[in-house]
Amino acid sequence: MEPWVADLLAWFRANPRPMPWRGHPDPYAVWVSEIMLQQTQVDTVRPYFGRFLAAFPTIRALADAPDEPLLKAWEGLGYYTRARNLRKAARLLVETRGGALPQTAAELRALPGVGDYTAAAIASICFREPIPVVDGNVARVFARRNLLRGDFRKPAPRRALAAWLTPHAAASGDPGAFNQAMMDLGARVCVPRAPSCLLCPLRPGCRAAAEGRQADFPEPPPRKALPERRAEALILRDARGRLLLARHPGERLLAGFWELPAPDALPFPLPGGRPRRVGTYRQTFSHFRLTLTVRAAPPLPDAPPLPEGFCWCADPSALPLTTAARKILARRRG
Ligand code: SF4
16 A cells, blocks of 8 residues: 555544444445435535435335425435436336345446446445545546646546556555545545645645645636526415416426426416516526526416316425425515
8 A cells, every 4th residue: 555545544534524324334325325415515415315214214115216205305405317316226226136236336337327436436335346436526636646637527537547546445455435535635625726735644745735736736627608598487376375386397307396387388378467577596507507587476366277287286395396496485485
C-alpha cells in the first residue's frame, strides 16, 4: 500500500461522518442510499432514507409497491425515474434471484438505474470488491493531486482514472473504506472552491497544492445553454375548497405525479374568461429550464364531473405532487 493510501484511510477513520446507511448490515439499504445520493446531497437524503426503508423494508416489499406510495416516499427528492428504476430492479431480482442483490459490480451494473459509480460503491462497500468509485468529487481530488487534464464527465477520462485507482483500492485491504474515504475527502476537504489543503491527508503528494494551482483543476467543462420551456399552471378550487389537479401525462420523468393543470387543457369550459396571472415559477431540470405562468380563477360553485386523469382534491399533501405544484401551493399559503 502506498503511503498516501494509508494516510487517506487513517484520515477517514479519524474523521468519521456518520450517515444512517454507513455500516448498515443490509446491502439493500446501501443500494437504496446510493440511488438516493445520485445527484442529491447527503443532508437532503438523510430523512428520506429512513422513511423509505420503513415503507419498503425489503426488496420484496419494494417489488410489490404500488405507484402512489412509491412516488409519495420519493416526493421532493427529484429525478423520479430513480424510484421507478429501483422498483423495476427489485422486481427483476425477485423474479430471477429470489430477491437477493448480486455481489459483483458487473452484475449490479446490469440492474436498471445502476451505473458504474453505484455498482462500484455497492460492490466495494457491501462485498469488498476491489473496484474504485469515480464521481465528480473523486475526479476533482485526483485531477488536482496528479494534475490531470480532461472533462471527467466523459467516460474515457473516468475510465482512465478508475484504472489508475484500481490497484490502490485492492492494496488498501478495505476497498469500501478506501472509496468512502475518497468520497468524503472530495465532499469535505478538496471542495470545488477554497479546498482545505492544510487539513488534507493527500497534501504531501499533491502537485496542485505544491504549485498553488488548485483552481486550475479539474478543467471546467464547456458551458452549454439549456433550452427554455414555457407553460401555464392554474389554481382552481370548487365551492368546498377542493383543488383541481391533473395527473402528469407521459411515460417518463414526472409520470404519475399530480400537478396544477394548464388553463387551456381543462376538461370543461372555464367561466369568466382568461384567469388572472398571480405569479411565475421557475425550475431548472437536467435538460431544460421551465418557466410556469401561474394563474388563478375564482372558485367554481358547482364542481363539474372529471374524466380520468383529473381530480378535485381536498388534501393535496396526501398525493405525490410535482415539485412545481408543491412549491407554488406553499408559496400561495405562505
Ligand atoms: S492538497 Fe488540496 S488540492 Fe490537493 S488533494 Fe488535498 S485538498 Fe485537494
